[in-house]
Amino acid sequence: xxxxxxxxxxxxxxxxxxxxxxxxxxxxxxxxxxxxxxxxxxxxxxxxxxxxxxxxxxxxxxxxxxxxxxxxxxxxxxxxxxxxxxxxxxxxxxxxxxxxxxxxxxxxxxxxxxxxxxxxxxxxxxxxxxxxxxxxxxxxxxxxxxxxxxxxxxxxxxxxxxxxxxxxxxxxxxxxxxxxxxxxxxxxxxxxxxxxxxxxxxxxxxxxxxxxxxxxxxxxxxxxxxxxxxxxxxxxxxxxxxxxxxxxxxxxxxxxxxxxxxxxxxxxxxxxxxxxxxxxxxxxxxxxxxxxxxxxxxxxxxxxxxxxxxxxxxxxxxxxxxxxxxxxxxxxxxxxxxxxxxxx
Ligand SMILES: [Zn+2]
Numbered sequence: 364x365x366x367x368x369x370x371x372x373x374x375x376x377x378x379x380x381x382x383x384x385x386x387x388x389x390x391x392x393x394x395x396x397x398x399x400x401x402x403x404x405x406x407x408x409x410x411x412x413x414x415x416x417x418x419x420x421x422x423x424x425x426x427x428x429x430x431x432x433x434x435x436x437x438x439x440x441x442x443x444x445x446x447x448x449x450x451x452x453x454x455x456x457x458x459x460x461x462x463x464x465x466x467x468x469x470x471x472x473x474x475x476x477x478x479x480x481x482x483x484x485x486x487x488x489x490x491x492x493x494x495x496x497x498x499x500x501x502x503x504x505x506x507x508x509x510x511x512x513x514x515x516x517x518x519x520x521x522x523x524x525x526x527x528x529x530x531x532x533x534x535x536x537x538x539x540x541x542x543x544x545x546x547x548x549x550x551x552x553x554x555x556x557x558x559x560x561x562x563x564x565x566x567x568x569x570x571x572x573x574x575x576x577x578x579x580x581x582x583x584x585x586x587x588x589x590x591x592x593x594x595x596x597x598x599x600x601x602x603x604x605x606x607x608x609x610x611x612x613x614x615x616x617x618x619x620x621x622x623x624x625x626x627x628x629x630x631x632x633x634x635x636x637x638x639x640x641x642x643x644x645x646x647x648x649x650x651x652x653x654x655x656x657x658x659x660x661x662x663x664x665x666x667x668x669x670x671x672x673x674x675x676x677x678x679x680x681x682x683x684x685x686x687x688x689x690x691x692x693x694x695x696x697x698x699x700x701x702x703x704x705x706x707x
Contacts, residue, residue, distance in 0.1 A: 637678025
């Protein structure tokens with residue numbers, strides 16, 4: 364075991380780590396460690412490294428300590444409070460300090476940040492932290508998404524007096540040509556449609572309903588990717604990007620809840636979205652399934668991960684049968700593929 368390495372390096376690098384001593388290691392390592400990262404070593408190794416690791420809760424040295432460097436990626440991954448790649452930037456802990464456009468980010472505050480701080484700012488918006496209890500310690504965390512069209516380069520997250528600078532990379536989304544029948548070549552919506560969806564995207568509920576990576580919502584070829592720009596019938600759509608991940612599948616293919624959630628919207632017959640289900644997964648994370656044939660849930664229903672919520676269709680503004688699947692984070696579209704691959 365590499366505990367000596369951890370001890371040696373940890374003594375040099377004092378850091379504010381949120382790993383609670385009483386957290387159940389076995390439960391967490393089996394859920395997220397193996398899935399979330401491509402890391403060699405068994406979960407047994409991870410658990411024992413973690414459980415023997417000395418945990419410092421002294422102040423942060425700032426300057427971006429990459430937690431994985433302290434004792435390999437395995438130490439941090441097992442704790443729900445800290446992600447595998449988490450980086451402590453002056454007390455603001457981000458799951459990735461070098462995200463690409465469309466990437467979701469978990470933000471936590473270290474214990475040495477003023478306990479009265481309840482919000483942070485990013486990209487001109489103010490966001491709210493939620494507080495969880497980990498072994499007697501209050502941990503503040505929240506989720507945001509890097510906007511798909513955010514200018515690559517340095518951007519700041521501020522909380523209280525702390526400033527974290529992250530570096531956003533261009534995701535190189537690309538451009539797609541699409542032909543739509545004339546009557547669908549518009550973004551006309553039904554009365555109340557855009558308003559209802561806009562309101563749902565802003566829902567911020569406290570209960571975090573997921574504890575692992577999201578599952579694919581449908582079996583099908585992953586066709587149009589998140590973020591692509593479009594030329595429709597020969598014309599480039601300005602201010603548009605593809606807000607979700609498409610799954611091409613025959614009409615009637617079951618659509619599953621990718622994670623547990625509460626049904627915010629279950630509607631049929633809209634011009635743009637067609638038949639649609641919106642799920643609230645908690646903490647500002649909302650998923651939207653669009654162009655469905657059948658809708659098999661109703662508003663207010665609690666659904667489990669994997670539960671069938673409807674079937675694939677081509678209702679609304681669709682050129683053929685597919686599921687258009689979006690995940691919004693605090694009202695910002697994120698790339699669903701990050702949610703499929705990582706446990707945030
Ligand atoms: Zn789509």
